[in-house]
Amino acid sequence: MPVKIFDTTLRDGEQSPGVSLSVKEKVEIAKQLAKLEVDIIEAGFPIASPGDFKAVKEIAQEVSGPVIAGLARATKGDIDRAWEALQEAKKPRIHTFIATSPVHMEYKLQKDPNEVLDAAVKAVKYAKSYTADVEFSAEDAFRSDKDFLCDIFEAVIEAGATTINIPDTVGYATPEEFGGLISYIKNNVSNIDDAIISVHCHNDLGLAVANSLAAVENGAQQVECAVNGVGERAGNTALEEIALTLNTRHDYFTNQTTLKLKEIARTSRLVSHLTGMPIQPNKAIVGKNAFAHESGIHQDGVIKERTTYEIMDAQTIGLKENKIVLGKHSGRHAFKDKMEELGYKLKEEELNSAFKRFKDLADKKKEFTSLDLEAIMEDEISQV
Numbered sequence: 105m106p107v108k109i110f111d112t113t114l115r116d117g118e119q120s121p122g123v124s125l126s127v128k129e130k131v132e133i134a135k136q137l138a139k140l141e142v143d144i145i146e147a148g149f150p151i152a153s154p155g156d157f158k159a160v161k162e163i164a165q166e167v168s169g170p171v172i173a174g175l176a177r178a179t180k181g182d183i184d185r186a187w188e189a190l191q192e193a194k195k196p197r198i199h200t201f202i203a204t205s206p207v208h209m210e211y212k213l214q215k216d217p218n219e220v221l222d223a224a225v226k227a228v229k230y231a232k233s234y235t236a237d238v239e240f241s242a243e244d245a246f247r248s249d250k251d252f253l254c255d256i257f258e259a260v261i262e263a264g265a266t267t268i269n270i271p272d273t274v275g276y277a278t279p280e281e282f283g284g285l286i287s288y289i290k291n292n293v294s295n296i297d298d299a300i301i302s303v304h305c306h307n308d309l310g311l312a313v314a315n316s317l318a319a320v321e322n323g324a325q326q327v328e329c330a331v332n333g334v335g336e337r338a339g340n341t342a343l344e345e346i347a348l349t350l351n352t353r354h355d356y357f358t359n360q361t362t363l364k365l366k367e368i369a370r371t372s373r374l375v376s377h378l379t380g381m382p383i384q385p386n387k388a389i390v391g392k393n394a395f396a397h398e399s400g401i402h403q404d405g406v407i408k409e410r411t412t413y414e415i416m417d418a419q420t421i422g423l424k425e426n427k428i429v430l431g432k433h434s435g436r437h438a439f440k441d442k443m444e445e446l447g448y449k450l451k452e453e454e455l456n457s458a459f460k461r462f463k464d465l466a467d468k469k470k471e472f473t474s475l476d477l478e479a480i481m482e483d484e485i486s487q488v
């Protein structure tokens with residue numbers, strides 16, 4: 105069965121410090137997520153603000169294809185508001201949550217475990233009175249007692265939850281531990297086959313993608329993630345990294361996603377532009393250097409056979425091609441190719457002389473544009 109992609113760019117992603125999207129921008133991103141063919145779009149947290157409510161409502165009205173989810177705490181008021189926003193969606197989902205870790209129950213909720221379990225069951229039953237598709241999240245699941253987690257998941261599935269989500273809310277887990285937790289839940293919740301197992305990992309230690317993949321290996325069927333890995337604090341699992349890992353390593357992972365991967369680059373650029381969050385150049389998959397080669401040895405290899413130094417094809421994610429970047433480590437082969445691309449057919453001595461000039465300059469300059477290379481050639485011509 106394919107791994108479901110639950111995109112939370114518009115909800116957890118918008119919780120990135122400093123990010124605030126307008127309703128119009130959220131609808132634009134949701135339409136692009138539908139083109140990418142994500143399975144679920146978490147459009148927002150309707151009770152959080154009038155703007156969030158409006159965005160979820162407009163996305164529910166205008167965006168078709170994916171399931172549209174709205175977040176709600178385990179209270180009647182939140183669930184009513186979520187439903188008010190979602191009711192016109194073709195495929196609505198109410199996503200309700202409550203914290204289950206000792207520290208959250210004691211200090212934040214001031215409830216004991218029985219009260220939390222009771223609130224979770226009541227919330228799921230109430231959400232069920234609106235829609236068949238109900239997801240329940242045990243916030244801070246990774247730092248919760250395993251057996252309490254199993255009890256609460258069993259009870260909410262019994263109450264009608266169709267997806268149970270296991271978040272590592274504070275990004276504390278390591279892959280082996282997180283995979284182990286998924287396996288434990290799978291083996292100790294008697295009615296687990298009646299629900300989809302989902303995971304939601306944060307990236308505080310840079311392990312969100314690795315933890316999500318470990319979860320998939322241990323039976324998770326849905327991954328919650330955000331484009332460019334945006335989200336609260338250090339962010340969420342990066343959608344593009346999960347998708348391309350499952351796809352590129354189809355020899356290793358049994359299940360892939362059904363995303364239209366060619367839309368990845370466009371989606372990433374749109375989210376970066378509208379959130380105002382730049383993408384680091386060496387960011388996996390979508391950074392500007394992710395398909396760029398600078399060293400002569402690598403360039404020579406890639407020109408002869410792409411797979412010498414590339415495990416993915418840039419076109420898979422909707423880029424035109426990989427990039428040969430001329431810099432001080434570049435070799436004659438790449439230099440000659442680039443010159444030919446610019447329309448210069450060089451004889452052997454011309455190439456030698458121009459390449460020497462380029463290498464002298466390359467020690468002082470980080471990257472060469474077509475204009476720089478044309479300037480080298482102009483100099484060459486004027487010396488003759």
Ligand code: KIV
Nearest residue numbers: 201241243244271273
């Ligand atoms: O990180 C978290 O636990 C969440 C839940 C609301 C799913 O974002």
Ligand code: ZN
Nearest residue numbers: 116273304336
């Ligand atoms: Zn989260």
